[in-house]
Amino acid sequence: MVLVDIHSHILPGIDDGSPDMATSLDLARAAVADGITHALMTPHHLNGRHNNHKNDVIKLTGEFQQALDEAEIPLTVFASQEVRLSADIPDALDNDDILFCDEDGKYMLLEFPSEDVPTYAQNMTFNLLGRGITPIIVHPERNNRILHEPEVLETFLKQGCLTQVTASSYVGVFGKEIADLSERLIDAGQVATFASDAHSLAKRESKMTEAYNKLAKQNQSDVEKFKQNAKNFINGEQVSLDWKTLRKKKRFWIF
Template sequence: MVLIDLHCHLLPGVDDGSPDLATSLKLAQDAVNDGVTHALLTPHHMNGHYLNHKADVLQLTADFQQALKEKEIPLTVFPGQEVRINGELLEALRKDDILFADEGGRYMLLEFPSQEVPQYAKEMVFKLRQQGIVPIIVHPERNAELLEHPERLQPFLEQGCLTQLTSSSYLGRFGKKIEKVTTSMIKAGQGAIFASDAHALSHREYELSEALQKLRDEFGAELADTYEQNARDIINGDQVNLDWQPLPKKKRFWFF
């Protein structure tokens, strides 16, 4: 069985993920133990703290694959980036400094700032869509603004964006509120895939299989299979569609 993790920070020493090769190899073994066969390595890029240029990530990924081979860890890795939305993104695309989830340049992992959704985000997504790029909004359930107002994700879904939910969020590792919002997004069809977002940090462990099993138990095997197939389709550059609905509006209570 092929199980793909499309968002993880296994490359050593490049961001806030793994600090060194030994830790990276341990995380890779953890991934294999969890059933993961393929992983897209997605260091932070252009987030104000880290720059991981395309050429560097390509070389580092090849080096890490060789280290995995030498340690006989059966994990196939691919080069990627977790791209922070920013005003220089279109220029970075023009300079060919962006890595996608697929070799064809269709799917981009796009991160919002942790506390908010930028005012220019919809315009930027529009420009990306004009170029045939499908943004995959990573961990929207952990964005502070979307956590309080999850309905604000809807305009991006209307633009054709996909979403990546974090397996640990669904399992409640970040608290009940994030678990509840994640579940509501799943119920409304607003999730496309699970990913680990694995770091060498607490609550960032490999729990893809556990999350998928919970999904099977709570929503049925067909949806869990769809999440797994969507990950395969994304890395192959194939079409992925969401059959989503708006989230239920919060009830308002009036006091007279």
């Protein structure tokens, strides 16, 4: 059975993920144990601290695949990037320095800053969509602005952007508030798929199987849809959301 992870940081020594090849191989073994068969390698790019250029990521991903094969770890990896929202994105695109989820350049992982959604974000996503690129907004549930104003995300969904929730968020690794929002977004059809966003740090390992087991208890059809959407992303095939506005959370008053 194929299980695709579209977002991980297990390439060695390239960002805030795995520090070395030995750790990367251990993370790959853990990913396989978690059911993952194919994974995008998505180091940070344009985030102010890490600029992992396209050719460098392609080279390192090839070397990592060779090491996986030699270690007999059954994981197939592909070069990609987690691109931070930045005014530099158009130039990077023009200079052929962006990697996508698919070979045709249809889907791109887009990360917002942790604390806010900048005012120019909507213009940037509009620009990307105009180029035929669909942004996949990564882990919106962990953005502090969206966490407290989840309706902000709907502006981007209306444009045609897609989203990916971190499996660890959904199962409660980052706390109840983030888990609750993850559930609400999924219930409203505002999420396309899960991803591990695996790092080498504690609490940042893959939780894909646990997340899918939880989702199966709530809506089995979402399990198959999420898995198929992840496959479609790396194949450049159609993914769309049939979403609705989030219901307002009930408030309980104590007199």
